Amino acid sequence: MQKPKYVDFDLQIWKSGDQYIAEVRNSPAGSSGREVLQWPYEINDELVSLLGKAIAEARKSANSRGPMSASEQRLRDFGSAVFSTVFRRGYSIAEKYSKSIDLVQSKPDVEGLRLKLSVESPELAMLPWEYIFDESDQADNGAHNYICMQFRSPLVRFLQGKQHQMPAIKRPLRIAGMICNPTDDKDLAIDIEQERRLIEKALEDVPKDLVSFTWLDGTTIDDLRVAMLGSNAHVFHFIGHGGTDICLPDRQGTVRTNGFIVMQNEFGEAERVSAERLALALNNQVRLVVLNCCESGRGGSFSSIGADMVRAGIPLAVAMQFPIANGSASYFSSEFYRALGQGKTPEYALTYARRAMRSRVELDWGIPVLFTRAESTTALFPEVATQSASPTKTRSSSVPLATKRKSAREELRKLFA
The missing domain is CATH 3.30.420 (Nucleotidyltransferase; domain 5)
Structure with a gap:
């Protein structure tokens, strides 16, 4: 229900x-x-x-x-x-x-x-x-x-514009993850194995029939496009770096910025990938993009890559408006996905994850930002039914309670006669 x-x-x-x-x-x-x-x-x-x-x-x-x-x-x-x-x-x-x-x-x-x-x-x-x-x-x-x-x-x-529709999908919530680690800039270096362990450990106690997480091979935009061709993922989870580029003023004189994530080119060097290019590499089953990279939500709905992903056609995007600790990011993801897997709406799941983060780190809970053009309370699939206290179902009897008690007393007399 x-x-x-x-x-x-x-x-x-x-x-x-x-x-x-x-x-x-x-x-x-x-x-x-x-x-x-x-x-x-x-x-x-x-x-x-x-x-x-x-x-x-x-x-x-x-x-x-x-x-x-x-x-x-x-x-x-x-x-x-x-x-x-x-x-x-x-x-x-x-x-x-x-x-x-x-x-x-x-x-x-x-x-x-x-x-x-x-x-x-x-x-x-x-x-x-x-x-x-x-x-x-x-x-x-x-x-x-x-x-x-x-x-x-x-x-x-x-974000103002045509609202996105999200038809219900079947469980489990399938997540495709990718980590990009450019080799030409030491400041952008990421410990890939540590990032994998953090996510996998955080998701250990989330039932597999609710959430399924798969790592994608490769680190280039072409690798992603090929991997998504054979993928049925509902969520794309990216770990890496991001930022914004300043653009020329528009006709009204407003200076806008375009968000990007940092992937790799064929030589392993850093390559800026715009929201438009990223969205084109994903398949049409993707309902949600989670960008675990600094400043992917910076600039709010105006200029961040999180907002730009929604403008590019992705119904929902979660991005980070400030740098976030690795442990906080992985814990947020696990609790957010746990609630989504239970059939909660993205809004409810986000609040659930914020409250969980608050119990560990004082203020990181406010870093994730949810961008959307989707209607409110669109759950990805129906909520998990709560099990009853009595797992076995018994047939109801039409025999009155008084008759049952009388019969039981007679049986006891026979036993102790």
């Missing part, structure tokens, strides 16, 4: 002149008026860099159960400021959000509210929205106050 569905809270943000405008286009409580957002600080690359450093510093301390670190306080301050700017001081948006949450919670057949975030302004798109923090409940100001930590409110980066 399918899990109840999410409903969309369609929030769009764009720039008009020197003002940032936000509007709820659709929600359970209806649409909102347009709100001018008053940001409490200057938005630039330096801000994003400082937030990234805070995540890295928290990783070094590796203290997820002790007092809140200064690094997390910095992220919470940022998340609180964003929440206050959009969901409190944007009064009509705040009203629709509050009413939508109440409506969703009152309906047992609805899983939650999917925050469908569409940001057109590049400087806002590069912000780590996944760390939005709701301080409205001052009495219980814990980690679950992060919006993305709640099953009721997953956040996705939604």
Whole structure:
């Protein structure tokens, strides 16, 4: 039986002149008026860099159960400021959000509210929205106050355009993995065997009838194309490096960037592969691409290769907006795939994986970003049925209970006569 569905809270943000405008286009409580957002600080690359450093510093301390670190306080301050700017001081948006949450919670057949975030302004798109923090409940100001930590409110980066349809598929969830390790640049060197062990160990306790992971041979775009010709994979999992290229300004004078991953050419040298080339190498069964490489989600929906994969026709893409530790990345993948294999929606699975990561590393859970054009709550296949407490099925009897007891007493008298 399918899990109840999410409903969309369609929030769009764009720039008009020197003002940032936000509007709820659709929600359970209806649409909102347009709100001018008053940001409490200057938005630039330096801000994003400082937030990234805070995540890295928290990783070094590796203290997820002790007092809140200064690094997390910095992220919470940022998340609180964003929440206050959009969901409190944007009064009509705040009203629709509050009413939508109440409506969703009152309906047992609805899983939650999917925050469908569409940001057109590049400087806002590069912000780590996944760390939005709701301080409205001052009495219980814990980690679950992060919006993305709640099953009721997953956040996705939604790209405007034709929505992708995803027909149901059969189990197991089949994943094809590839590791690229260019040999001409020591800074890009990857320990291939260690990466393989991390993924395989993380997936050890995931039932094989739910998730099947296969490593692809080769490291070039041509190797990938040939391998996918005979593959029935639903997911392509890439481990390596990525980045962005700056392009010439468009007709409106906006400077855009194109994301890429680093693969190898026939000589083993690093080769930048765009989202378009990568998408063309995959088969049409691939529903999801997971890019375990730095900055594959940097720039948000505006310029990252994660977003570009969705624009190129892949329904769903998970990418990393900051550098992520190998252990965190493999653990995220295993828990994300575990939930998908159970028939959970990508939104639910992402939240499940974030919560699992939080139990190990303080702030890495907000690094993965989900880009999509797919409708909400599209599970890859039906949810796994929960086994009943009594595995053997007994026939019901039409004999009254009183008659059964009388017959049992008579049998006992015969035995002890």
